[in-house]
Amino acid sequence: xxxxxSSNDVHEKVRRKYAEISCSIRDRFKYPTGRxxxxxxxxxxxxAGAIPEGIIESFCGVGNPFSLGPVRHGDIVLDAxxxxxxxxxxxxxxxxxxxxxxxIDLVPEMAEKARRNIVSMGLSNCEIQAAALEAVPFNDxxxxxxxxxxxxxxxxxxxxxxxxxxxxxxxxxxxQFADVVLNDDLPEKVVACFDGWSG
Ligand SMILES: C[S@@+](CC[C@H](N)C(=O)[O-])C[C@H]1O[C@@H](n2cnc3c(N)ncnc32)[C@H](O)[C@@H]1O
Numbered sequence: 412x413x414x415x416x417s418s419n420d421v422h423e424k425v426r427r428k429y430a431e432i433s434c435s436i437r438d439r440f441k442y443p444t445g446r447x448x449x450x451x452x453x454x455x456x457x458x459a460g461a462i463p464e465g466i467i468e469s470f471c472g473v474g475n476p477f478s479l480g481p482v483r484h485g486d487i488v489l490d491a492x493x494x495x496x497x498x499x500x501x502x503x504x505x506x507x508x509x510x511x512x513x514x515i516d517l518v519p520e521m522a523e524k525a526r527r528n529i530v531s532m533g534l535s536n537c538e539i540q541a542a543a544l545e546a547v548p549f550n551d552x553x554x555x556x557x558x559x560x561x562x563x564x565x566x567x568x569x570x571x572x573x574x575x576x577x578x579x580x581x582x583x584x585x586x587q588f589a590d591v592v593l594n595d596d597l598p599e600k601v602v603a604c605f606d607g608w609s610g
Contacts, residue, residue, distance in 0.1 A: 415603040421567035422517060422543065424605040429518040433495070436471060444471045453478055454501070462500055466528045469495025472560030474589020477501060485509040486555040491544050491576060491588075492516055492562025496525030496537075502558060503537050513549070515542040544572040549579045559588040565609055 416424075432439050443451050445468040452475040456462070471494055482488055482505035490499045493514030502512045514537070516522045522541040529537045542548045544559075545568050557576055566572040576586055601607030 415599075416567070416605065418545075418567040421565075421605070425565055425609065426518050428605075428609065429494075429516075430520040432471070433518065433520040433524045436469060440471055442473065445469070448472065449497075458504075462497070463528075463531060466495060466497050466500060466532070469524065469528070470497040471495075472498065472589060473591055474560060476558035476560055476587040476589055477505075479587040479589075480556070480585050482506060482556050482558075483510075487553060488512045489547075489549070489554045489557045489579065490514040491547070491557060491559040491572075492565070493525050493539060494521055494560075496528040496539065498558055498560055499525060499529065499537050499539070500532060500534065502556075503534050506536065508536050510536060512537045513554075514539045515544070515547065517541070517543045544575060547575040547579050551578050552581045553579045555581055555584050557584070557586045557588075559586075559590070561590060563588060564591040 436444055449456060449467065449470055454475055476498065482502050484507045486506045487510060488502045488506060490502065493499050493516050496514055499512050499514040506512060514525050516525065519541040522539050525539045529539065540548055544562060544566050557580055563569060563572060580586060597607060
């Protein structure tokens with residue numbers, strides 16, 4: 412299936428859409444988000460410590476990357492497409508202060524929201540950058556675990572994004588991601604429109 416939108420078009424439209432979602436997530440998704448989504452996906456909201464309601468509300472992931480494998484004490488973790496930062500905060504609960512958790516998000520407003528959320532929790536082992544999955548701003552072999560939740564499907568250059576993930580993952584590290592997949596090709600007219608692209 413060929414994407415009719417250019418990579419720049421997709422990035423620009425994702426920026427616009429998620430800048431709005433960073434202000435209000437209400438009625439923006441066809442699947443459960445926030446607390447309802449987290450409970451449906453099996454997140455342990457008690458075990459993850461006391462997470463403020465505002466951070467819980469910002470969750471719009473499509474699965475639970477922590478159900479795929481452990482994040483260990485002291486791990487260096489990347490959340491690729493961190494949104495409002497719920498999974499960053501959750502990962503930092505597992506790494507403890509000896510580990511570090513980095514989040515990147517294409518959309519500056521979303522990255523800023525995650526930054527504010529982390530500051531509000533007083534977490535000093537987390538850091539957020541506005542950056543694209545297609546050009547991850549870290550050195551080769553940096554991370555023990557990379558998580559991603561509902562982001563790769565939004566990348567117009569999926570192979571490039573996955574190569575970037577592989578590049579910054581340490582040998583033997585784990586990539587634990589949840590995403591949206593197509594079982595079949597989409598009709599042409601859906602491929603040509605951004606809402607079809609982004610679900
Ligand atoms: C469905 S939301 C999921 C956010 C977060 N992972 C969560 O679970 O709440 C997708 C996120 O991916 C970000 N995103 C989309 N395309 C991206 C790209 N090419 N590189 C980095 N982030 C991207 C969006 O800005 C948005 O915050």
